[in-house]
Each structure stands twice: as structure tokens, then as C-alpha cells.
Amino acid sequence: xxxxxxxxxLCALLLAGFDAHAQIDPLPSWNDGPAxxxxxxxxxxxxxxxxxKFVPPEARIAAxxxxxxxxxxxxxxxxxxxxxxxxxxxxxxxxxLKDVEPFRTVLSGxxxxxxxxxxPDLEKILAVxxxxxTVDAFKQIVQDWIARAxxxxxxxxxxxxxYQPMLEVMKLLRANGYRTYFVTGGGQDFVRVYAEQVYGxxxxxxxxxxxxxxxxxxxxxxxxxxxxxxxxxxxxxVGKPEGIHLVIGRRPVAAFGNSxxxxxxxxxTQAGDGARLMMLVHHDDATREFAYGPTSRxxxxxxxxxxxxKKQSWVVISMKxxxxxxxxxx
Amino acid sequence: xxxxxxxxxLCALLLAGFDAHAQIDPLPSWNDGPAxxxxxxxxxxxxxxxxxKFVPPEARIAAxxxxxxxxxxxxxxxxxxxxxxxxxxxxxxxxxLKDVEPFRTVLSGxxxxxxxxxxPDLEKILAVxxxxxTVDAFKQIVQDWIARAxxxxxxxxxxxxxYQPMLEVMKLLRANGYRTYFVTGGGQDFVRVYAEQVYGxxxxxxxxxxxxxxxxxxxxxxxxxxxxxxxxxxxxxVGKPEGIHLVIGRRPVAAFGNSxxxxxxxxxTQAGDGARLMMLVHHDDATREFAYGPTSRxxxxxxxxxxxxKKQSWVVISMKxxxxxxxxxx
Numbered sequence: 001x002x003x004x005x006x007x008x009x010l011c012a013l014l015l016a017g018f019d020a021h022a023q024i025d026p027l028p029s030w031n032d033g034p035a036x037x038x039x040x041x042x043x044x045x046x047x048x049x050x051x052x053k054f055v056p057p058e059a060r061i062a063a064x065x066x067x068x069x070x071x072x073x074x075x076x077x078x079x080x081x082x083x084x085x086x087x088x089x090x091x092x093x094x095x096x097l098k099d100v101e102p103f104r105t106v107l108s109g110x111x112x113x114x115x116x117x118x119x120p121d122l123e124k125i126l127a128v129x130x131x132x133x134t135v136d137a138f139k140q141i142v143q144d145w146i147a148r149a150x151x152x153x154x155x156x157x158x159x160x161x162x163y164q165p166m167l168e169v170m171k172l173l174r175a176n177g178y179r180t181y182f183v184t185g186g187g188q189d190f191v192r193v194y195a196e197q198v199y200g201x202x203x204x205x206x207x208x209x210x211x212x213x214x215x216x217x218x219x220x221x222x223x224x225x226x227x228x229x230x231x232x233x234x235x236x237x238v239g240k241p242e243g244i245h246l247v248i249g250r251r252p253v254a255a256f257g258n259s260x261x262x263x264x265x266x267x268x269t270q271a272g273d274g275a276r277l278m279m280l281v282h283h284d285d286a287t288r289e290f291a292y293g294p295t296s297r298x299x300x301x302x303x304x305x306x307x308x309x310k311k312q313s314w315v316v317i318s319m320k321x322x323x324x325x326x327x328x329x330x
Numbered sequence: 331x332x333x334x335x336x337x338x339x340l341c342a343l344l345l346a347g348f349d350a351h352a353q354i355d356p357l358p359s360w361n362d363g364p365a366x367x368x369x370x371x372x373x374x375x376x377x378x379x380x381x382x383k384f385v386p387p388e389a390r391i392a393a394x395x396x397x398x399x400x401x402x403x404x405x406x407x408x409x410x411x412x413x414x415x416x417x418x419x420x421x422x423x424x425x426x427l428k429d430v431e432p433f434r435t436v437l438s439g440x441x442x443x444x445x446x447x448x449x450p451d452l453e454k455i456l457a458v459x460x461x462x463x464t465v466d467a468f469k470q471i472v473q474d475w476i477a478r479a480x481x482x483x484x485x486x487x488x489x490x491x492x493y494q495p496m497l498e499v500m501k502l503l504r505a506n507g508y509r510t511y512f513v514t515g516g517g518q519d520f521v522r523v524y525a526e527q528v529y530g531x532x533x534x535x536x537x538x539x540x541x542x543x544x545x546x547x548x549x550x551x552x553x554x555x556x557x558x559x560x561x562x563x564x565x566x567x568v569g570k571p572e573g574i575h576l577v578i579g580r581r582p583v584a585a586f587g588n589s590x591x592x593x594x595x596x597x598x599t600q601a602g603d604g605a606r607l608m609m610l611v612h613h614d615d616a617t618r619e620f621a622y623g624p625t626s627r628x629x630x631x632x633x634x635x636x637x638x639x640k641k642q643s644w645v646v647i648s649m650k651x652x653x654x655x656x657x658x659x660x
Contacts, residue, residue: 188579192579203580204534210576213571215568215594215598223571225572232563233562241543241553241555242545242555246518246577249518249519249533249534250533250534271553
């Protein structure tokens with residue numbers, strides 16, 4: 001016999017009674033202001049059955065960019081740092097790489113030369129560092145790296161350089177029935193390794209740039225998937241809504257980004273009916289993090305994007321003014 | 331203040347006390363036998379924390395093929411029937427199609443000729459019936475068709491031709507913390523239209539063959555995704571584990587199929603550590619459904635697959651012997 005309705009109801013009432021006393025601020029790292037208010041208001045109206053903006057639980061999908069939106073992306077994406085580091089690991093096993101460009105440049109450690117690497121160079125680097133191994137082996141490689149790597153400026157693990165205010169938004173949304181997804185230009189298999197532990201986002205809720213895998217058998221006859229250098233999804237710009245459709249199959253009702261690469265994801269989110277929340281993190285805090293914008297190499301935030309945000313009622317989050325605290329370790 | 335731990339515990343105990351009385355058979359459409367026992371035993375050991383085969387909730391992923399595993403696939407996949415029907419709809423708007431092969435053959439209604447269409451023919455048919463429209467428009471087209479279409483033999487909507495025993499397995503798994511996924515050779519966007527209503531499987535848990543979409547704007551400037559004839563994922567055979575990795579990013583612990591196209595999915599599922607359940611539906615009931623096997627055009631089940639099932643301890647479900655009832659309407 002399943003639990004009777006009256007018992008479920010009793011428990012619901014008991015629990016609701018306690019939760020009604022909840023007066024603790026769910027966003028303690030946010031200063032009061034339009035950004036914080038927009039989030040609280042959105043959660044309130046979309047979860048209130050009596051409100052015309054109510055969103056049924058199954059449609060509560062929130063999409064988050066990662067680099068620059070939920071963790072530090074300057075001076076270089078963590079995954080690029082990883083790739084450059086892995087060139088050294090690969091070259092130890094295959095010394096011939098040391099004489100071949102762009103690997104020779106990477107191994108030289110010459111920062112100015114490395115900064116000038118082109119996109120085709122980067123593709124070659126990604127091919128040798130991100131493909132050729134099983135998906136399980138790749139996971140292990142990333143785990144080993146991320147446990148040891150430190151950010152050059154903060155001298156802390158990348159996994160500590162997550163924005164506490166955004167963690168609070170994710171938790172608040174999840175506590176209200178939202179499923180939080182990453183929709184990142186970063187590698188899907190890379191982000192999946194730590195997203196659950198660091199952000200509470202499970203592997204199946206990570207949409208990212210993805211190379212193909214190839215099914216086969218290892219020497220013992222066991223079925224394995226090997227990562228191969230064939231791009232399936234470049235999850236940036238137009239690729240973000242396309243990736244959302246491929247993996248999620250629903251339009252998000254909330255989307256969070258920080259750069260021109262998130263524009264189409266925000267447009268796609270906004271194009272749905274009913275309540276919508278589109279937010280952009282603006283890096284304007286040179287003291288506590290970094291200040292960058294229109295012409296930055298990563299996280300580019302052109303004036304046209306700011307103008308579009310104003311025109312389309314996207315909420316711009318000022319890290320300087322809206323965030324009381326940026327990192328948990330502060 | 332959130333509900334205190336003691337109150338949550340009290341409620342959990344109260345509810346557990348009632349559920350402990352549950353003696354109702356969760357699989358009433360199954361005859362007693364090794365197949366039913368394998369399912370019940372799997373659920374029991376993987377959800378018992380004291381059992382060495384316990385599977386933590388986040389890893390409880392079960393993958394189901396659709397055609398022939400959870401609904402009727404003979405004499406023709408529902409989606410192929412849909413595609414042939416749509417050729418007529420498209421030809422009404424674009425009469426030039428009537429003079430071009432393979433559309434002329436489809437429109438002739440000549441069953442023998444239609445049965446001889448080749449794979450390149452089918453690709454042309456899929457291109458005009460499955461691409462060129464927005465994803466929202468395609469959803470509407472499928473909804474309209476599936477609400478009216480009837481199976482030629484059963485004279486019932488396809489959505490009634492689902493296997494009641496498999497619905498019971500899905501429900502049992504979900505009640506025990508499993509997330510049920512479709513991993514189907516069928517079109518992802520096609521299956522997503524009805525999977526939630528018919529099977530309780532939401533869009534984000536449908537892995538299927540997928541064509542690309544293209545981001546753009548409609549005449550009013552609204553962001554839209556248009557389906558384009560570029561195959562991203564052929565989710566059959568080796569494509570099943572590859573699709574699982576792309577969309578789910580975790581290895582399933584249970585997998586259900588019915589044909590040679592499911593072989594690699596079952597192998598990939600089995601290659602993980604700990605408890606595993608691999609099952610194959612065998613169509614051996616010519617009276618109540620269809621009996622087919624080694625040389626069938628759809629749902630091919632070669633002798634080698636049967637031999638592999640025996641060798642690797644995959645459980646073969648005999649529709650004739652294991653299923654007390656096949657359809658809910660019986």
C-alpha cells in the first residue's frame with residue numbers, strides 16, 4: 001500500500017509550516033539592487049501557481065554559461081591552460097612532438113609566442129590533448145590536472161575561483177524546482193569532470209563543445225568509447241541554442257551569460273512565451289577580479305551587446321556593485 | 331528556517347512505514363519467470379544500501395530502445411509511416427514533387443514499389459519531411475499526425491501500441507530513483523513529441539537520431555531554430571553508446587533493446603562496474619503481436635545475437651511466455 005493521501009498532506013503541511021518561517025536571504029552575497037531583485041522576483045512569480053507567469057516544474061530549465069559567468073576566465077580559459085599543460089605530458093611519451101609546431105612553441109614556455117598561437121594551432125593542440133584516449137582515461141587526466149593546477153594570479157585551484165553569488169543563484173533555482181544546465185563553449189567532457197562536485201550540475205546537464213567518440217573494444221574485449229578529432233558541436237554563439245535543442249530539447253526560461261558568445265542563447269531564451277530571465281555578468285571589478293570588456297580577448301562584451309541588453313530588458317550584473325562577495329574564500 | 335532534520339526523518343519514517351506494507355506486484359503484466367525475477371532482483375539489490383551491488387541515485391540511468399522494445403515496430407516503423415504520409419502533405423504545397431522520384435513512387439501508393447525504396451530514397455524523403463521547418467513547427471506537424479494516424483493491423487493509434495509490461499518496468503525503475511532514457515534509432519525530435527505523455531520520458535531524456543538545427547530569426551525578428559538536412563547523430567548500432575555519451579555523459583546501468591541495433595548499447599552498459607541489467611525483447615508471439623527474428627527487415631534478431639545474449643548473461647524476454655498482457659487495451 002502506498003502512503004495514503006492524508007499522510008502525505010500532513011507531512012507536506014508540517015514541512016511547509018517550518019519553511020514558512022524561512023526568512024534567511026537566499027542570495028547573501030548579493031547587494032540589494034535591480035539584479036538581485038530581478039532574480040528573486042523571477043523565482044517568486046514562476047513558482048506561484050496563482051501567478052499568470054507560473055512555469056510548470058517540467059519547463060523550469062535554467063542555462064548557465066561557465067567561463068566568465070560562473071568562474072574566472074582571465075587571463076586564459078582554464079581548459080586552454082589544461083591543454084597547454086597536457087602538451088608537455090604528451091611530448092614526454094612522444095618526443096617527436098618537440099620539433100613540430102605549434103607544440104615546439106608551447107613547450108618553449110615563451111608566453112608572448114604562445115599568446116600569438118592561431119585558431120588552427122589551437123585545434124592541433126586540442127587534437128593531441130583531447131582525443132585519442134577513451135572517455136574514461138580523459139576523465140582521469142582532467143581530474144589529475146584540476147586537483148593540482150593553480151590560477152596564475154590568485155594562486156588557488158580553479159575550482160575555488162567560482163563566483164559565490166552565482167552558486168547561490170543556482171541553489172535558489174534548484175530549491176525551486178529548476179534544473180540548472182551548463183551551456184558552455186568549453187569542452188563538454190572537460191566540464192563534466194568537476195561540474196557536479198563544484199556546481200552541483202550533473203554530467204547529463206552539461207551542454208558543451210563536443211568532439212565525436214568512436215565505439216570499439218579494448219584488448220580485453222571490453223566495450224569502450226574513444227575520443228576522436230571530429231567536432232560534433234561548437235557550443236558557442238549560434239551553437240548554444242543549437243546545443244540546447246540537441247541535448248535538452250526544451251527552451252530554457254532563464255539564461256545567464258557574460259559575453260558576445262552568449263547573445264544567441266539569451267535571444268533564444270527570450271523568444272519563448274511567458275516569464276523569462278536573461279542576465280549578463282559584467283566584469284567591471286579590477287580590484288577583486290578583472291575589469292574587461294569591448295575588446296577583451298576572452299569574454300568580449302562589445303558596446304552593441306550592452307545596447308542590446310538595455311533594449312531587450314536583459315539584466316546586466318555589475319560585479320563591482322551587485323556582488324558583496326565574489327569568492328567563497330574572501 | 332528550513333525544516334529541521336528530525337522532522338524530515340519523522341516524515342520519512344512515517345511514509346516508509348506505510349510503504350513497507352506495499353505488497354502489490356509492481357509488474358502485474360509479467361508472468362513469473364526468469365525475466366521478471368531478473369528485473370525485481372536488479373531493482374532490489376541496486377537500491378539496498380547494505381548490498382554490495384548498491385548503485386548511488388545519481389548513477390541510476392536506464393536506457394530503453396523504442397521501436398520493438400517499448401512499442402510495435404511491424405510492419406513498418408511509425409516514423410517511416412509518418413514520413414510517407416508527410417510526402418503527400420508536402421506535395422500539396424509543392425506539386426513539382428509529384429514528378430520526381432522517390433516521391434512519385436510514395437505518392438502512387440504502390441506498396442510493393444514503396445517497400446523497395448532504398449536507403450538513399452529514404453534519406454530524400456526524410457529531408458523533405460523532417461527539415462526546412464522550425465523545431466516548433468515540426469513538433470506541431472508530428473502532434474497532428476500522431477493524433478490521427480492508425481496502425482494498419484491493429485487499427486488503433488500508435489500511442490496505444492505500447493507494451494504495458496515495459497511501461498511497468500519504466501515506472502518501477504523511476505519509483506526507485508532511476509531516470510529512464512530513450513536511446514532510439516528513431517528521430518530525437520519525433521520521439522520527443524509524445525514520449526512524455528505516452529511513456530513519462532521528458533524531452534531531455536530522449537537520445538535519438540538527430541539532424542542539425544540552424545539558429546536564425548523569423549520575419550518578426552524572433553530567434554528560431556530551423557531543422558536542416560545535416561545528420562549529427564545516427565543513433566543506432568555504435569551510434570547508441572556514442573549518443574549516450576554525448577547526451578547523458580554517464581554509462582547506463584540497465585539497457586533494454588530488441589534487435590541487432592541494440593547490441594553495442596548492451597555491451598557498453600555491461601562494460602561498467604557493479605550491478606548491470608541487459609535485456610532483449612524477443613518477438614515470438616504471432617498471435618498477440620508479431621513473430622519475427624533472424625531475417626526480419628525491421629527488428630532483426632540474428633542467431634548470433636541470441637548466442638551472445640546467452641554467453642553474456644543478457645536476459646531474453648519472450649513476449650509469448652513472459653508477458654501476461656502486451657497492450658493496455660487487451
